[in-house]
Amino acid sequence: MIAIKNLTKVFQAPQDVAALRNISLRVDPGDVFGIIGMSGAGKSTLLRCIAQLEKPTDGTIYVDGTDVSSLKGRELIELRKSIGVIFQGYNLLLQRDVAHNIAFPLMLSHTPKEQIWRRTQELMELVGLTAKAKAYPSQLSGGQKQRVAIARALANNPKILLCDEPTSALDSFTTQSILTLLRDINRNLGVTILIITHEIGVVRSICNKVAVIDDGLFVEQGPTAQILNAPTSDITRLLLGTAGGEQ
Ligand SMILES: Nc1ncnc2c1ncn2[C@@H]1O[C@H](COP(=O)(O)OP(=O)(O)O)[C@@H](O)[C@H]1O
Ligand SMILES: [Mg+2]
Numbered sequence: 001m002i003a004i005k006n007l008t009k010v011f012q013a014p015q016d017v018a019a020l021r022n023i024s025l026r027v028d029p030g031d032v033f034g035i036i037g038m039s040g041a042g043k044s045t046l047l048r049c050i051a052q053l054e055k056p057t058d059g060t061i062y063v064d065g066t067d068v069s070s071l072k073g074r075e076l077i078e079l080r081k082s083i084g085v086i087f088q089g090y091n092l093l094l095q096r097d098v099a100h101n102i103a104f105p106l107m108l109s110h111t112p113k114e115q116i117w118r119r120t121q122e123l124m125e126l127v128g129l130t131a132k133a134k135a136y137p138s139q140l141s142g143g144q145k146q147r148v149a150i151a152r153a154l155a156n157n158p159k160i161l162l163c164d165e166p167t168s169a170l171d172s173f174t175t176q177s178i179l180t181l182l183r184d185i186n187r188n189l190g191v192t193i194l195i196i197t198h199e200i201g202v203v204r205s206i207c208n209k210v211a212v213i214d215d216g217l218f219v220e221q222g223p224t225a226q227i228l229n230a231p232t233s234d235i236t237r238l239l240l241g242t243a244g245g246e247q
Helices: 043-050 073-081 098-108 113-127 142-154 172-189 200-206 224-229 234-240
Strands: 002-011 017-027 032-036 058-063 083-087 160-164 192-197 209-214 217-223
Touching: 002 043, 017 043, 017 058, 017 209, 017 217, 032 043, 032 172, 032 200, 043 160, 043 192, 073 083, 083 142, 098 113, 098 142, 113 142, 142 160, 142 172, 160 172, 172 192, 172 200, 192 200, 200 224, 209 224, 209 234, 217 224, 217 234
Parallel strands: 032 192, 032 209, 083 160, 160 192
Antiparallel strands: 002 017, 002 058, 209 217
């Protein structure tokens, strides 16, 4: 589904920063794959490379066997539609209500009007926000805003949902409800999820696989139970809160 081979990303200004250093990764269809690491480890850069928001310095990203850097024009548009993205800060359109935020990608892709509103209705039901159709982002809680962002990311029926710290701004109860929603989307709609986080609880709750990233390198990766039960790196133990005397 997603295969990353020897991905390197170096930011050049003002001085060279190697945000990702020769990393490889495979996400299979149906996975809820977690990438966990401390702040500055390179997590967002990785997600942005997969979402085609950032150009890798070196290495290859394959989605369903296609090298995404080879895509142009219509093929690139189709690839972008097949990947939904959500962020910690929600990135909603503040001047538009819930329904119009969710409908926005459908309008961009010139979907027929009638179909837009049918799909928007469906999506609002999916995320439990039908009653808030006419509310503006400023009138919503953090959890509700993230639900709008999730609905919007699903508008074009993506196969993959990339999530960058989707619950980091939320309290623990709201976090759990968003994680449950993501798990339902994975199970019921068959959407493969890649979730980036610095919170081990997120991994424990919904990820079947996890990779631990530190300073642009994967220090370990594997099935969640294996990594959580028998961590082999200090950084994983630190994230787990089990490092000797650290926390
Ligand atoms: N646009 C950019 N220009 C220069 N450096 C960047 C840019 N984006 C990220 N970085 C640097 O790359 C490293 C990884 O950042 P990031 O991927 O945002 O980490 P994380 O999401 O794990 O906190 C950091 O050292 C950060 O300062
Ligand atoms: Mg980040």
